[in-house]
Amino acid sequence: MIRxxxxxxxxxxxxxxxxxxxxxxxxxxxxxxxxxxIAFNTIIIGFFVIMLFVTNNQ
Incomplete structure (x- = not known):
């Protein structure tokens, strides 16, 4: 979905x-x-990218 x-x-x-x-x-x-x-979407996409790295359970 993030892609x-x-x-x-x-x-x-x-x-x-x-x-x-x-x-x-x-x-x-x-x-x-x-x-x-653009600013709103940058913040939202940035949040989701950070959440991907934070919740990466490898």
Whole structure:
């Protein structure tokens, strides 16, 4: 599952881009949202990677 984690920010950014275009906003106006999405996903993916190393029982 962790190997597919790169899809989460791509999907979330695509949804955000779709929302912006439907509401008539430009990508420049929605840049802050993209940054929040990337930051949020970096924290979540980082947490899961750390948990993989912490719980590795070898």
């Amino acid at each position: 597919l984690s790169f899809l989460l920010p791509i999907i979330m950014c695509a949804i955000w881009w779709w929302f912006l275009t439907n509401r008539g906003y430009t990508l420049k106006e929605g840049l802050r949202g993209f940054l929040f999405i």
